[in-house]
Amino acid sequence: DAGVIQSPRHEVTEMGQEVTLRCKPISGHNSLFWYRQTMMRGLELLIYFNNNVPIDDSGMPEDRFSAKMPNASFSTLKIQPSEPRDSAVYFCASSPDRVMIGELFFGEGSRLTVL
Amino acid sequence: EDKVVQSPLSLVVHEGDTVTLNCSYEVTNFRSLLWYKQEKKAPTFLFMLTSSGIEKKSGRLSSILDKKELFSILNITATQTGDSAVYLCAVEAGPQGGKLIFGQGTELSVKP
Numbered sequence: 001d002a003g004v005i006q007s008p009r010h011e012v013t014e015m016g017q018e019v020t021l022r023c024k025p026i027s028g029h030n031s032l033f034w035y036r037q038t039m040m041r042g043l044e045l046l047i048y049f050n051n052n053v054p055i056d057d058s059g060m061p062e063d064r065f066s067a068k069m070p071n072a073s074f075s076t077l078k079i080q081p082s083e084p085r086d087s088a089v090y091f092c093a094s095s096p097d098r099v100m101i102g103e104l105f106f107g108e109g110s111r112l113t114v115l
Numbered sequence: 116e117d118k119v120v121q122s123p124l125s126l127v128v129h130e131g132d133t134v135t136l137n138c139s140y141e142v143t144n145f146r147s148l149l150w151y152k153q154e155k156k157a158p159t160f161l162f163m164l165t166s167s168g169i170e171k172k173s174g175r176l177s178s179i180l181d182k183k184e185l186f187s188i189l190n191i192t193a194t195q196t197g198d199s200a201v202y203l204c205a206v207e208a209g210p211q212g213g214k215l216i217f218g219q220g221t222e223l224s225v226k227p
Contacts, residue, residue: 031213043158043203043217056214091157095213103149104205104215106157 004107006092012113018080021110023092024073031095033104034067034077038088049075082114117142119206121218129226132194136221138204139186148180148187151203153220158203161189194225 005024013019025032033048047057052069060067064083069075079086089111093104119140128134140148147165151158162171164180164187171178175194180187191198201220208214 033215035217042219043205045214045216048213050213056209102147102163103160104158106159108156 004092004094004105006090006107006110008110009108010111010113012115013082014115015083016081017114018078019082019086019112019114021077021090021092021112023075023077023107025075025092025094026096026105027073029094029096029105031097032069032075033093033095034075035091035093036088037091037109043091046077079112082112084114087112087114117206117208117214117216119204119216119218121202121204121221123221124219125222125224127224127226128194130195132225133190133192134194134223136189136191136202136204136223137186138188138218140204140206140216140218141185142206142208142216144208144210145182146207146209149205149207149215150178150187150189151205153201153203154199161202191223194223196225196227199223199225 007022031050034046035043037043046059047067048055049069065079067077089109091106091109093106095104122137147163149163150161152161162178167180167182175192178189201222203220204218205215
């Protein structure tokens, strides 16, 4: 299996622009997670899905952030409009188990820089 | 509010030393505790612990969980420069499970 695939790997954009990050989880995994990592705050859970349904989005910073999972093999995280404080590495991760996570499998991350 | 706290935040040792990394937590509906190693890129899985007092071991790394005192330790013996990384502790919690909360991490640097 190719593992969790994220794109783009790097994105540099200007404040106010829309940013869309993409994720393809491992085939057969039921749960998908979006995390944000910064030096100041470490790894923060933004949102997670079970069987394509959002379960907990309490970590989404504000209305500028939205996430979707239209099917079992694709998810997006959108930031509109972007701000410099959104600069971070965004990780997508998937897990085979619905109730008890066990191991999370992480993608390589998308490094976002907002100027 | 659920939280996971790791200590120390950073540590510098020499090859051959033994290190102990700490993780304490306060969460609702604890389900499991996991340790990850993060080098330049994505975190990679080390251990998952669900029961108190049972040591998990993999080579020079070992970990144990104390659910009464709400903490876990990760030990690395005979450290090598390749052990240099950020070690992350995460706790799965929440009424439905599935919510993995990470600590800040411990940055370990092993000098030759």
